[in-house]
Amino acid sequence: MNLILEKQALPGLLQSWREQYDVYVPQKMERFSHFMPLTEESVLVTGEPHNTRIPPKALFLPMTETLVKFTRFGGYEDAQQNVQPRVVFGIRPCDAQAIQLLDTSFIQEGYTDPLWLERREKTITIGLGCHQPCHNGFCTTVGYGPFNKSDLDALLTDLGDTYLVETLSEAGEACFQDLSPASDDIYEHALEIQQIAHDQMPVAFETENLKEKLEQNFNSKFWEEVSQSCLGCGVCTFLCPTCFCFDIVDETQRKQRVRNWDTCMFRTYSLEASGHNPRPSRVERTRQRLSHKFVYWLDQVNQIGCTGCGRCVRYCPVGIDIRAMLRQAQTLPFEVSHAV
Amino acid sequence: MQSEARSPYTPIPMHVLHAYYESTDRSLKTLELSFDHAADSQAFFQVFNPGQFCLLSVAGKGESALGVASAAWEGDFVRFTAQNVGSVTSALHALKAGDALGMRGPMGNGFPLDDWKSKNLVIIGGGCAFSTLYALTKHVHHEDHRGDYGKLTLVYGTRTSGLCMYKHDIAAWHEDEDMEIHQAIDVPEDNWLHHVGYVPDVVRQVAPSPVNAVAVVCGPPIMTKFTLPALVDLGFSPENIFTSLEKRMKCGIGKCGRCNLGPKYICKDGPVFSLAELNALPADL
Ligand SMILES: Cc1cc2nc3c(=O)[nH]c(=O)nc-3n(C[C@H](O)[C@H](O)[C@H](O)COP(=O)(O)OP(=O)(O)OC[C@H]3O[C@@H](n4cnc5c(N)ncnc54)[C@H](O)[C@@H]3O)c2cc1C
Ligand code: SF4
Ligand code: FES
Numbered sequence: 301m302n303l304i305l306e307k308q309a310l311p312g313l314l315q316s317w318r319e320q321y322d323v324y325v326p327q328k329m330e331r332f333s334h335f336m337p338l339t340e341e342s343v344l345v346t347g348e349p350h351n352t353r354i355p356p357k358a359l360f361l362p363m364t365e366t367l368v369k370f371t372r373f374g375g376y377e378d379a380q381q382n383v384q385p386r387v388v389f390g391i392r393p394c395d396a397q398a399i400q401l402l403d404t405s406f407i408q409e410g411y412t413d414p415l416w417l418e419r420r421e422k423t424i425t426i427g428l429g430c431h432q433p434c435h436n437g438f439c440t441t442v443g444y445g446p447f448n449k450s451d452l453d454a455l456l457t458d459l460g461d462t463y464l465v466e467t468l469s470e471a472g473e474a475c476f477q478d479l480s481p482a483s484d485d486i487y488e489h490a491l492e493i494q495q496i497a498h499d500q501m502p503v504a505f506e507t508e509n510l511k512e513k514l515e516q517n518f519n520s521k522f523w524e525e526v527s528q529s530c531l532g533c534g535v536c537t538f539l540c541p542t543c544f545c546f547d548i549v550d551e552t553q554r555k556q557r558v559r560n561w562d563t564c565m566f567r568t569y570s571l572e573a574s575g576h577n578p579r580p581s582r583v584e585r586t587r588q589r590l591s592h593k594f595v596y597w598l599d600q601v602n603q604i605g606c607t608g609c610g611r612c613v614r615y616c617p618v619g620i621d622i623r624a625m626l627r628q629a630q631t632l633p634f635e636v637s638h639a640v
Numbered sequence: 641m642q643s644e645a646r647s648p649y650t651p652i653p654m655h656v657l658h659a660y661y662e663s664t665d666r667s668l669k670t671l672e673l674s675f676d677h678a679a680d681s682q683a684f685f686q687v688f689n690p691g692q693f694c695l696l697s698v699a700g701k702g703e704s705a706l707g708v709a710s711a712a713w714e715g716d717f718v719r720f721t722a723q724n725v726g727s728v729t730s731a732l733h734a735l736k737a738g739d740a741l742g743m744r745g746p747m748g749n750g751f752p753l754d755d756w757k758s759k760n761l762v763i764i765g766g767g768c769a770f771s772t773l774y775a776l777t778k779h780v781h782h783e784d785h786r787g788d789y790g791k792l793t794l795v796y797g798t799r800t801s802g803l804c805m806y807k808h809d810i811a812a813w814h815e816d817e818d819m820e821i822h823q824a825i826d827v828p829e830d831n832w833l834h835h836v837g838y839v840p841d842v843v844r845q846v847a848p849s850p851v852n853a854v855a856v857v858c859g860p861p862i863m864t865k866f867t868l869p870a871l872v873d874l875g876f877s878p879e880n881i882f883t884s885l886e887k888r889m890k891c892g893i894g895k896c897g898r899c900n901l902g903p904k905y906i907c908k909d910g911p912v913f914s915l916a917e918l919n920a921l922p923a924d925l
Binding site for chain 1 (some may be wrong): 649651699700923
């Protein structure tokens, strides 16, 4: 359903959802915007030409969360997470796409992560399309786009004083039930804006044969060259909306086992008890980061595991740019594979 | 596999039935664990397959992946042998009969036993990684299963005779007409009646026939690295050579990302792979 929402009416609408839901919206936190619970005083941030610093994956896979509680006599109990039904408003299409990618890992027959599943089932996601190209983003390059609808319950398009609301599920419809329908003219106009936004996104690198090139040059000098200035700080993976690696550690004092975000960019990540490390230097670790996104995700679910959000480019302290790395990768030699 | 009863991150309550040192230097300890609840035991044995592993949990210390060293027919318990190398494994070594601990599993695929039916089996192990091969041998050797397989050949190497695990069964297998067993130690010792040398060399010397045979290799990385080409030289095809891989693990269910080898997670898609499968994966071990 296509509806019209006056911008003036948005704050009231968000507040009205609080009767039924915990509502999360991007708000200012120090110099950055961040998804936080909506309160009466909350100031919504929608005008930034880029994303929140921490991706909304954190709402589904918190940076730290309890997995297991230790009981008094050496036993174990499931952690209770007590998630209320939620609406996440203002999620950008690249980040919503990332949630869909993460679903393929966390929700699998016989291997479903119950904590992830519960949060997913209890959350309505309302997207805000990007009508102006964001800095560093490259969503169209990796096959997604600024008005991508994947995994959203509704998508908003900024039309100036109003938003076009495209509802994409029953839950999304219910959130906007009191709005009046958009005329065909307005809808056409919104589609035009969407198309222009899409066309304005630059092509950051070619993806054709990229997988084969990365695969076939596993032992190339290329990896040394592109990882030379890397500090191994892990920011690129921490802030990546599709990175999901976690560590499991015991907190003795709190009598619980927790999981914390972790990163393949750390040396200890793959260090084994024997002292052997399959990825002893930043060369192998950079190779893992890029190969996971541009080779292994494709092998697993036939989708690129990068949604082009641009965070790793924006926040890398030494200015390492994945787009430049992949442009360089495109110059590597390769053979056409005939595998089916 | 996932149980309805609890989160896949929550260990099954177990307790130690028997705990004893497996090697004379006390670096290896075997734990036989039994289930606190019959329902957990049932669920475990419904799916258990030799070659699988579990995560043993000591509250406050963490979890360690250990291969299952028992066959289902042995009874209502699960056996593990842990080498004391760090914080969790030293906590496991401190356990005694009656102590409580947690276990998650069984995890991973295990050996493709159905595909191996009617074939000759060449089982090659070294060090403490022999544990799952011990489970495999006990399974295959049992009268209910023995008829399903052809000739059984075992090559087992340890650094010293004192590090040889499961000595009672190994001794019995030397006497067993039904099985060909070749045991080796790295350096000569007095009164040692078997091979002296590294496993890959022993394999070349014993030269098992590749005809209608599969070979399965579990050992320290260096042993595996040199044994696989020895088998290829003997005429085994990559499809008929199997090995069990190890990488650092956390979740054990393909979620935490830690144990990936290319697009595969060793915990969930492995740990058992054929050499043909491995050849198609990146060399990231
Ligand atoms: C599939 C599989 C089967 C295994 N089977 C056996 C076995 O039958 N007997 C045996 O003695 N050992 C086995 N191991 C190795 C064993 O898991 C590690 O030696 C053990 O986890 C080390 O933990 P620690 O806390 O004592 O050492 P620490 O060095 O204190 O370990 C720190 C952390 O690293 C992790 N870790 C370190 N090395 C490894 C590793 N190689 N594999 C997995 N996790 C690691 C542990 O989870 C632990 O949380 C197996 C490993 C895997 C992956
Ligand atoms: S953010 Fe930059 S410096 Fe830090 S690990 Fe990533 S590539 Fe290396
Ligand atoms: S141990 Fe977590 S993915 Fe394998």
